Amino acid sequence: MEGKSVPPKGTWTIERHIMLQEKAHPDASGDFTQLLMDIALAGKIISREVNKAGLVEILGLTGETNVQGEQVQKLDDYANHTILSILDRSGRVCILGTEENSEPIRILPPYEAGNYAVSLDPLDGSSNIDANVSVGTIFSIHRKVSKGPRGEDEDLLQKGNKQLAAGYIIYGSSTMMVYSTGNGVHGFTLDPSVGEFLLSHPDIRIPKRGSVYSVNEGNSLFWSKGITEYIHYLKQRDEQSGRPYSSRYIGSLVSDFHRNLLHGGIFLYPADFKDPNKTQGKLRLLYEAAPMAFIVEHAGGYASDGRQNILDIEATELHQRTPLIVGSYEDVKECEKFIAEYDNDKLDVKEKKK
Numbered sequence: 001m002e003g004k005s006v007p008p009k010g011t012w013t014i015e016r017h018i019m020l021q022e023k024a025h026p027d028a029s030g031d032f033t034q035l036l037m038d039i040a041l042a043g044k045i046i047s048r049e050v051n052k053a054g055l056v057e058i059l060g061l062t063g064e065t066n067v068q069g070e071q072v073q074k075l076d077d078y079a080n081h082t083i084l085s086i087l088d089r090s091g092r093v094c095i096l097g098t099e100e101n102s103e104p105i106r107i108l109p110p111y112e113a114g115n116y117a118v119s120l121d122p123l124d125g126s127s128n129i130d131a132n133v134s135v136g137t138i139f140s141i142h143r144k145v146s147k148g149p150r151g152e153d154e155d156l157l158q159k160g161n162k163q164l165a166a167g168y169i170i171y172g173s174s175t176m177m178v179y180s181t182g183n184g185v186h187g188f189t190l191d192p193s194v195g196e197f198l199l200s201h202p203d204i205r206i207p208k209r210g211s212v213y214s215v216n217e218g219n220s221l222f223w224s225k226g227i228t229e230y231i232h233y234l235k236q237r238d239e240q241s242g243r244p245y246s247s248r249y250i251g252s253l254v255s256d257f258h259r260n261l262l263h264g265g266i267f268l269y270p271a272d273f274k275d276p277n278k279t280q281g282k283l284r285l286l287y288e289a290a291p292m293a294f295i296v297e298h299a300g301g302y303a304s305d306g307r308q309n310i311l312d313i314e315a316t317e318l319h320q321r322t323p324l325i326v327g328s329y330e331d332v333k334e335c336e337k338f339i340a341e342y343d344n345d346k347l348d349v350k351e352k353k354k
C-alpha cells in the first residue's frame with residue numbers, strides 16, 4: 001500500500017483492500033480480485049460452521065479416509081465442498097488441487113474455465129477440531145500456463161515463486177484472513193456482527209530473529225544429526241543470543257505459523273531420516289509449504305526444505321511432500337548451516353533410495 005496512508009483499523013474491509021491492490025495492476029481483469037473475494041467468502045462460511053461445530057452434529061469423522069490415508073473429519077468435508085462449490089463455477093478457475101481429493105479437479109463444461117489454478121488445504125490441522133484447537137484454510141493461486149482451453153495438471157504443478165497470491169484463514173479465538181499478492185502481507189479480522197474481514201494487521205513484518213521454536217519433539221529420534229544439533233543448540237543458555245528459545249507447538253500448521261509470523265520464531269517439520277518412505281517429511285508442498293513460504297518471504301522471513309528455498313522447488317505431483325523449515329530469516333538460515341555442517345552425506349537420501 002505504498003504511497004497511501006493506512007486507513008483507520010476497523011473500517012477497511014478486505015474487499016476494499018484487494019480492489020486497491022488491483023489498481024496497482026492496470027491490466028488486471030478484475031477476475032483475480034474477485035477470486036480472492038470468493039476465498040474470503042468461503043472463509044466466512046467455514047468460520048460460521050467451525051465456530052458452532054460443537055453445537056451442530058458436524059464434529060466427528062465421516063468414516064472415510066482421504067488420499068493421505070487420514071480420517072476425514074466432517075468439517076474437513078464441509079470446508080472442502082464449500083470452497084469447491086464457490087470456485088468451480090466462478091469462471092475464474094481452470095483447475096483446483098485440494099488435500100481432500102486424490103486427483104486435481106479440472107473445470108469442465110458447462111462451467112467456464114478461468115485463468116487461475118488454486119491449490120488448497122481446506123481445513124489444515126483438522127485432527128485438532130474436536131479439542132477446540134485453532135485450525136485453518138490455506139490457499140495458493142497460480143496463473144494458468146497450459147495452452148489449451150481447459151486447466152491441466154501443469155497449471156497446478158508450478159514452482160512456489162510463480163505464485164500470484166497465497167494466504168490462509170485461521171479459525172481461532174477470532175477468525176483472521178492473512179494474504180499476500182507479493183505487495184506486503186496483510187491481516188484482516190472477521191467482525192461477525194457485520195460479516196466483514198476488517199484490516200487489523202497492515203503490512204505484517206516477521207522479526208528477523210525470534211525466541212520460539214516449533215517442532216514435534218516426539219519425532220526427535222527420527223531427525224537427522226543436523227536438526228538434532230540445531231534444536232540442542234536452541235536449548236543452550238546464552239542470554240546474549242536470546243537462548244534458550246521457548247518451545248511452542250500446537251500441531252496445527254496455520255496456528256504455529258501465524259504466531260511466529262507475528263512474533264518471530266521458527267517452525268520445523270523435518271524429514272524422517274530413519275524411514276526411507278518419509279524422507280520428504282509430512283507436509284505437502286503445493287498447499288502447505290509453498291503458500292506459507294510465499295507469505296513469510298513477503299513478510300521478510302524465509303522458508304527452506306533444509307538446503308533450498310521452498311519457492312524454488314519444482315512440483316511433480318499434487319500431494320508431493322517436503323521437509324519445511326519456515327519463519328524468521330536469521331533462524332531459518334542458522335538451521336540450514338547446521339544441516340550443511342552435519343547432514344551433507346545424508347541430504348541425498350532420496351536419490352540413494354532409488
Ligand code: P6P
Nearest residue numbers: 124125126127216251252253254
Ligand atoms: P504432527 C496437521 O495434521 C498437520 O498437517 C499440520 O497442520 C501440522 O503442522 C502437522 O500436521 C502436525 O503433525 O505429526 O506433529 O501431529
